[in-house]
Amino acid sequence: MKIYYAHHIWKYNTKIEEYELEIIKEYFPQCKIINPNKAVNQSLLESEIMNECFNCVNNCDAVVFSSMDGVIGKGVYSEVNRALEQEKPAYYLFHNKITQLFKFEKIENSKTNRIYAIVKN
Secondary structure (H helix, E strand, C coil): CEEEEECCHHHCCCHHHHHHHHHHHHHCCCCEEECHHHHCCCCCCHHHHHHHHHHHHHCCCEEEEECECCEECHHHHHHHHHHHHCCCCEEEEECCEEECCCEEEECCCCCCCCCCEEEEC
16 A cells, blocks of 8 residues: 655655654554655656646555644645545544544635645544
8 A cells, every 4th residue: 555645845854754754654554655755856846746746646545644733735735635536545644643534724815825724623
């Protein structure tokens, strides 16, 4: 089984990213984790990066995503919705736990795609 790890670009190459990967490994020890930070060429245009990320989601069996204090960007929002449209399980990693109980609430009038929706669980 392959799991796509959707997370905010602000977490790339940080201790937080490392820590979240460890949590995912604990919950899904037999799975291969696809991390877009490593699996996708980050020097591409943002639209090309998202297309590559969608290809990764398409080729995975599930998605685990995290937020920044309950907020996600448009990329994570879109990746999770892509998985759900394909009837793949989506899991929310929050406060050291992984759950399938969550909903998104778009942030109206956000001036950036980096702060796009609030995750409610």
